[in-house]
Amino acid sequence: MNHFWQGTWVGDAEAGRLLGTLEDTTRRVLAAPRLNPLTVLAAGERLREALAKPDAPLRTRLTELLRADGVAAGEIDHAFGSLLTVFDRAELERKLTRELGGIDPARLSRVDFRETVFEAWVPVGLLAHVTAGNAPVVGVLSAVEGLLSGNLNVIKTSGDSAFTAEVLAALAGQDPTGAIAERLIVLRYPSSRQDWLERMCAPADAVAAWGGEEALAGIARVVRPGTRLIDWGPKLSFAYLTAACWSDPATLRGVAADVCRLDQQACSSPQVVYLDTDDEGELFAFADRFSAVLNDVVRSGEPGEPGDAEWAEITNTTLVAELEQHLGLTRVVAAGDGAWRVIADTRPALRASPLYRTVWVKPLPRTELAGVLRPMRRYLQTVGLGASRQDTAELARTLVGLGAARITGPGAMLSGYAGEPHDGVYALQRYSRRVDVQLDERFRTDAALDDLIAAGQLPAPDVAVTPKSDFGTLPASDRAEVFFLSGGSSGAPKLSAFSWADYDEHMRFGAESLLATGLDPRTDRVMNLFFGGHMYGSYTSFFSALERLGAVQFPMGGDWGRFTAIAQSIVDNQVNTVMSVPSFIVRLFTEGGDILRRYRGVRKVFYAGEHFAEGQVRWLREEFGVELVRSAAYGGVDAGPMGYQCPDSPARVHHLFTGLHTLEILDAADQPVAAGETGRLVFTAHTRRGQRLDRYEVGDLGRWVAEPCPCGRRTPRFELFGRVGDVFRVPSQTLNYRRFVTLIEDAFGYTGALQLVLHGDTLTVRVEPGADPAAVRTALLDGYPGLSDVVTTSRMLDLEVVALPIGDFTRTATSGKLVSVVDRRVEA
16 A cells, blocks of 8 residues: 555555546545644644654654665654654744744734735645655655645655655544545655656646756646646755855864765755855865865764765766866865865856765855856855855845845754745745635624634643643743733732743734724724733733724723823723723723713723623613623633624623634533533633643633524634632532622612622621612522521521722732632631
């Protein structure tokens, strides 16, 4: 079974038959739900873990395949090092972000929140890869790039090697959804099977090809008109040294290391060393100096052995150069055992080396760079530049202008960095198409069209649930760069770690939440009254979300002692939208009531962090003319944004941010709750880089909402039922803070704050002045049977109701949010 076809190993006859169905297969795959890059990242991460173990069965099997192909031990180690880089999640995330602008570039989302224009990078379709036989990892890398860009990939490898097919089959095996396997076809056949090459390339929308000029010309002949030919053809690289560096030992050793690494078989290996001179004496003197350094570097490594064809080319090139020594044109310095050769040539023309540590040394004054290099522009790749600081800047600009794609220092020509362009282009962009969809006002609150299409979640990992109490034990990763403290409403504040990429991604979703919930960045003037400082994140987060929206923002910040001044500033600046925690907003409209009643210009209120009581919402609408009161986002400092409301969402119902999280709602045994039942919300963050959150219990209760949302979005919906701490145990009964709030609201139309304090055998209900404590106590006992049972029947709990100024209520130290249930029984 030589071929891997969409998850199944098949023989030649079956592969030949299936090639005839390639167009039908392409139509079926492209019509199916798109491949989320996060699926590829997760599978690659798991495969990398297996490949990192030298004694792992997979690595052992792959090593034997490379040995059977005649790959040297050093090159095998390099191949596995390259594979570990290919599947490194951090590297792939940076690659996606740098080349295509985000972690999920195929998502049809807004580029400007003030316009109903949606853009995305989408796959070209069927992407054929014709790989080179001498670079085993190239086919794997190209296929992974094809998967990240969402294509159906058909890969031709050498008929002799099963390495690429085995690696990609292992990658597909790490994906429980089967989506990766569906987009992978690996065919092993020699280039002499022209009929297979034609059948493979005929239906392709793009063909990525490696090889020499003749091989690429042959591929071009079988590609149909209009197909994108992605030419990864032969390239030439060279070192360029000025007088400031050509005698420097470290520079010479760096160039020699570049020559020896991979025996010059990489496109970025130097085949020529140019000197910034026209002095033949300097040229020949340098050849002697460099030969000594090259000899030392070669002897310290494990040089590869050329084959017969390679030896023939080396011998021919060296022999011609030795003959030309009699004309004064060249000088050949070579190792007695044939391990290396330095050929000094007084003619500056760029020419290829026969490789295997054979390097030309040529003169090329900087004044003649354009004349020599410009004709070779399409072949130029890397320049290892050794020069002074000033010359480096000037020469780098000149060399890239003449066609060089990369400039490095000597010794770094074969190195790279995450997201680096290849041959002057981004591979993922060549494997994708940029599309746009221009729509009308019906889509004013939609940030991404995908939310109207699909509802699926990525699978949760197979690990134990992490309770909220253990959040402090979750280590920050080495990618953590920005830190916030949780508000401490359910315990002591804890440090939450993010990378800047996490923060940027979360703020993008925060902006999407505000748009969905009704904020219009074209017209709204927003005052940000959340709290900041002391590493608390709400003010900063909403500042950043509004920035991404491009909305007009007045970043005032919450200040409990300046309500009148804030109210006046709202009027002075014609603010029509305010955002903060509900308790602060109610206090603002109470203390600054006269000013805001006269103004009646605040039309929208967005809140987070607390529940907004229905009575308080009615009060804002009736007294102040507020038209919209809605959750700005459902989120937390530990897990980031988790859900958003839409215009059709009831007060506690949110849509899930499936691009960020998978949500499970679990019972006490960590099993999914039955339909309609309430359970603990457990989130897995798919892209959290600063701190891993796998199956993390955020401390909230909720249930799934199965009914389709009238807004048309198909993302899963859930309804919040308060904090886990809002449900508390007293002797013989379990009580819920939300029942207390609802009973008092319904009985009296109460719109103030409510707080429960447990101390010893006493439950104290705190209300604001204006409520009758005796009447409140009677209403609670009459309307809450469980409470009445433990207070009046068994008399195991004392109930008292006290009226206190709002300033005497217990709040969190960092955010100022009201603590719903203050449990002092442990203290007692």
